[in-house]
Amino acid sequence: MSESPSRRRPATAGPLEKSRFTVILAGAAYTPERCLRQAAIFVANGGIAGVMECPARDTPTEPFRRKLLETFGSAAEVGKVDREAWIHADWIEAWDGIVAPGFIELHTNGIGGFDAMDPRPESLSGMARALARYGTTAFLPTVITAPKPYIMQALSTLADAMAYISDGASPLGIHLEGPFLSPCRRGTHPAAHLQPPALALFQEFFEASRGHLRVFTLAPELKGALGLIERAAGLGVIPALGHSDATYEEAQQGIEAGARHSVHLFNAMRAFNHRDPGIVGAILSDDRISAEIITDGIHVHPVAVQILVGAKRLDKIVLSTDSISAAGMADGPYKLGGKRVVVINGACRDDEGRLAGSSLTQDRALRNLMAWTGISPADALATATLNPACVLGLNNKGRIREGADADLVILSRQWEVERTFVQGRTVFQKPE
Structure with a gap:
């Protein structure tokens, strides 16, 4: 490629x-x-x-x-x-x-008052500058589920804006999270705009991004998802599992088809059970797939992070924020892909009371990871630098x-x- x-x-x-x-x-x-x-x-x-x-x-x-x-x-x-x-x-x-090494963020919807889906090209520049304040030097702006024209416009706007970023963190491509997600694990993604997996629609998204699409999140249990995973991987896009109600077996099928990453482990996923390990069990036990974790103390309890560190190879753990425009800002009302979100005590929730991204920054995520787990600074730093670089197949970063x-x-x-x-x-x- x-x-x-x-x-x-x-x-x-x-x-x-x-x-x-x-x-x-x-x-x-x-x-x-x-x-x-x-x-x-x-x-x-x-x-x-x-x-x-x-x-x-x-x-x-x-x-x-x-x-x-x-x-x-x-x-x-x-x-x-x-x-x-x-x-x-x-x-x-x-x-x-x-x-x-500078931190690499694979999953950010916004920061510093800027939203990745804002149609103004200067929003990406604003994100790049704001991310640098917290040690992030490279990132994937993330586009979420929305009406098809809105997704197409966001992908095209980001693709155009990337050519002109000259200050702050470097955009490495785009992360598309949705719209092929499980209705019962959609989180804040609007149910009205979810879509069944379709190769033709994915191809339209890929073309709108003009080849900048790097990570693509979907639920593997949906009809047509496995073929879509294979197609994405064939185009050099990294298929990621997320917002999924998959059983262990269904998640394994997604990994066999080519999924090599997963987003916000434990969140918007079928819960782990000792008789029904589900998608969480598949991610924890399979070394072919990496796992993002949001260490804000809101999305995931510190003990769950300790369990992750004990169960998963450390080189397969990736610190991620899933931040929205509220990151680095005071509590109050913000936007996530055009949707209203209110931040109270650092927690971002939509009008339904659902978690809607985070106000976390990568430096704080790193400090929390070390404080909660006691892993070495080198191992902790790798989750924000080397590991995400490896997910993207980059030898020159991290x-x-x-x-x-x-x-x-x-x-x-x-x-x-x-x-x-x-x-x-x-x-x-x-x-x-």
């Missing part, structure tokens, strides 16, 4: 295209496969040129810079750049902080290693976001 425009910055993106050299010095760096103490990360032209463990922690004076380059300057990518360019690069001191994109976040020791980089350029910096 040829490179989609959503996976690269356009030539007109301005500052992102400039030659830029940066060295980030951090108290620790999680790649996230391993942890480096006193790390130096060399960034050139938007990519990571090298990573090393510093022998000493010091102010980056010119003598310190020269000594460090003598130690590491022969590395392949670092050595391709003139030594003086590195000496005079932008050296960023974060000895008291932690550097990690990692700190030579050749990867310089999508990075500097975190405090309390795991608060201090600074966010996309392709080596600062897109958010916490005020002093």
Whole structure:
């Protein structure tokens, strides 16, 4: 499959295209496969040129810079750049902080007052900037169940807007959640606009997205769903299971057909029972499929998150927010795909009282995951970085290693976001 425009910055993106050299010095760096103490990360032209463990922690004076380059300057990518360019690069001191890959969000309906289905193209730019405040460097704006013309317009608008995002997090494509969902597990998705799986309708959605559709959520038990899963996978779209009343056997059939991801585990799904494990049992027990989890303490109890961590391979767990425009905002009324949602004490509910997305951000999701489960920082970070990158089949994101994109976040020791980089350029910096 040829490179989609959503996976690269356009030539007109301005500052992102400039030659830029940066060295980030951090108290620790999680790649996230391993942890480096006193790390130096060399960034050139938007990519990571090298990573090393510093022998000493010091102010980056010119003598310190020269000594460090003598130690590491022969590395392949670092050595391709003139030594003086590195000496005079932008050296960023974060000895008291932690550097990690930028977070990757596979499921966001909005944030910061912006809705992914808003027909105004500037809404996607607003989402991109708002996401960067919370350490997110790449994302899939999510389109939900709505009247067909509304879905088509949203897909087309997002496809157009992606070519012009030059600030904030990078859109990697589109996540379509619906309309082929179970009526009895629809959650906030409007029942009047649910559809039975249809190859022709899916093809229309795919064409409206102009090839930017990356993840597609549906219920596997519906008639025609298995053929649709096979078709989506054949087009390079990742079929995801969700909003489903599937039995264990029906969910397994969906996985056999090619489903490789699942959305908001436990929510809008047939509940697990020891005699009827259902779709939850299939997701927990099958290593071919990854599982999103919303760690806001509203969608899922912390003990359920502990059970997930104990039952599922950690590299198959993906932190997701399912955020709406209320994320990062105060309580009050908001919109989700044109639908009214009211936020009270952080919980987002529609007029029927149903949960309607979340007000969660990825940095808080990460802190909650670590606090509730006690898993290592490296494993926790992987759920927001490496694991979602693997779901999308991306080798250049979610990692700190030579050749990867310089999508990075500097975190405090309390795991608060201090600074966010996309392709080596600062897109958010916490005020002093």
